[in-house]
Amino acid sequence: MQPFTRVTGIVAPLDRANVDTDQIIPKQFLKRIERSGYGPFLFYDWRRSGDFILDRPEYRGAAVLVTGANFGCGSSREHAAWSLLDAGFRTVIAPSFGDIFKSNSFRCGLLPVELPEPQVAELIRLATEKPGIEVIIDLAAQHIAGGGFETSFGVDPFYRECLLNGWDEIALTLRQEGQIARYESTRPAWLPISR
């Protein structure tokens, strides 16, 4: 995983609540067997309908998406987080996230930041009124600043460490092989096996 320490980038506002993962990346693009290349299909249907806010030149190259509550609800497709990363986003700021989307984001290097609704509304306002403002997101300091906006934020300490160091979570778990094997030896014999 690509480490996340400090990111400086343009803030793009998407002032909508309950943006589901079907909107982030529609199903016709889930048939690929690769992990990359989803960027061009991000918000595909909304982009196609014209005048989509993220397509405005001021937001080109944005690395921070600020949006409404319950972002990434619905399907578990990690392709949603991959498509945001592939399109250049490193952080999504919202009042809340779909549980699975949030978990996927942490695991693939996209930082989900939860801020109280009024702060999110303020950042959306700033990014809309002064298109192209940049913020610096410092994960170690848990701090966001820039464009007249400043706040600290909370984040799961475990995933903060993983992101800061770019750790491979599987490698961490494999170090606990002894404990896994011990647990396995206690499982009852009648539990189902697939063969």
Added chain:
Amino acid sequence: MAAKIWDDHIVAAHEGEPDLLYVDLHLVHEVTSPQAFESLRMNNRRVRRPDLTVATMDHDVPTRGGRPAADQIAERQMSALEENCRREGIALYGMGHARQGIVHVIGPELGLTQPGLLIVCGDSHTSTHGAFGALAFGIGTSEVEHVLATQCLRQRRPKTMAVTVDGALPLGVTAKDVALGIIARIGVEGGRGHVLEYRGSTIRGLSMEGRMTVCNMTIEGGARAGMVVPDETTFAYLKGRPHAPRGEHWDEAVVRWKTLATDADAAFDKDVSIDATRLEPYVTWGTNPGQAVPVTGSVPNPATETDERALAYMALEPGTKIESIAIDRVFIGSCTNARLEDLRLAATVVRGQTVHPKVRAMVVPGSASVKQQAEAEGLDAIFKAAGFEWRDAGCSMCLGMNPDILGPGERCASTSNRNFEGRQGAGGRTHLVSPPMAAAAAITGHLVDVREFSRN
């Protein structure tokens, strides 16, 4: 109960870190797994427990014509799954297998889904398996890879929420309406961060199929997992299934399963109560599953910008009677509502009737077994005689990854779980309903109260 199962699966717990949990059953399908297998290979890792892993093809399989699929990219994805399963020794219920089907339909059918298990799958509707008193939730592809490599998953302990539904269900009101009624009440993010436990006399009175429908829709209320305490209904469903315990093991298992019930004094972080006697058949009018009203109602006035966007997308005016909304398509299928009981309920409405000339209607059984049993009962003949298309098993038009999709502007009465924009096809408009409601709409050509329909 969630806490008991959680504690039972802790491999390692460290202060400040998420718990490392053991996964009893990992269900795999063609769409969210290829990148996980690829990454394993790149890191020279193997699947730790292929014997606790089961694969099926469901998301993008064609529902007629078999393989090779005309869609070459889908075909490539299915071939990748076959190759990955062959290499790692994973049981695969691929297309053409007598037990193939939607992952959340075949797990229970095979008896693999059992009380007390921790079950995961790269699909958000994994909550379905909670109907058996299992802790089951959807995961992303990175987590799929983690489970393949370690058979474990790191998770923060979720909060708990009791959803109590009491009272007798009125005639014409199904488990689907219970689910839509719950989501209308708690909202699409009401369950976020929680495991839901469905309880109360209404839930106890549901069949396993009905409980699966309710648990299936849990994610639409924002919760990753929903569950029902196992009871005699659960045990009767499981007994004799191919992977259910046998003989002494069965007795041992039932003793264990009975200990899972939530303690009488257990506290929940949140509590919601619903009076089942006041539930009605629901219809969604918007673009998220919380935007639902009783079929006897009207399209509401928009309360938020989200509502306004939804109305514009759905091309509906506030105040329009739900029953006056004409439809073009009907889809009876999906992991929510494509089990034998669902098809029986729909067939009761369809028997002796004809699909409206302006409607194209299809039934997609949840699995090859459901299809075979339905055919043995003659349900296929009822649907076909009425003008329904009778297809092979798969996810089909629930998410439109295969050729079964809505055209732009087409309006569909669907027994699936999501009415998101474009979910069933770009520009398509979805109204979520129960199987009997979908069947009635197919015949009249518009959304209709199935209770009135049966009376006439």
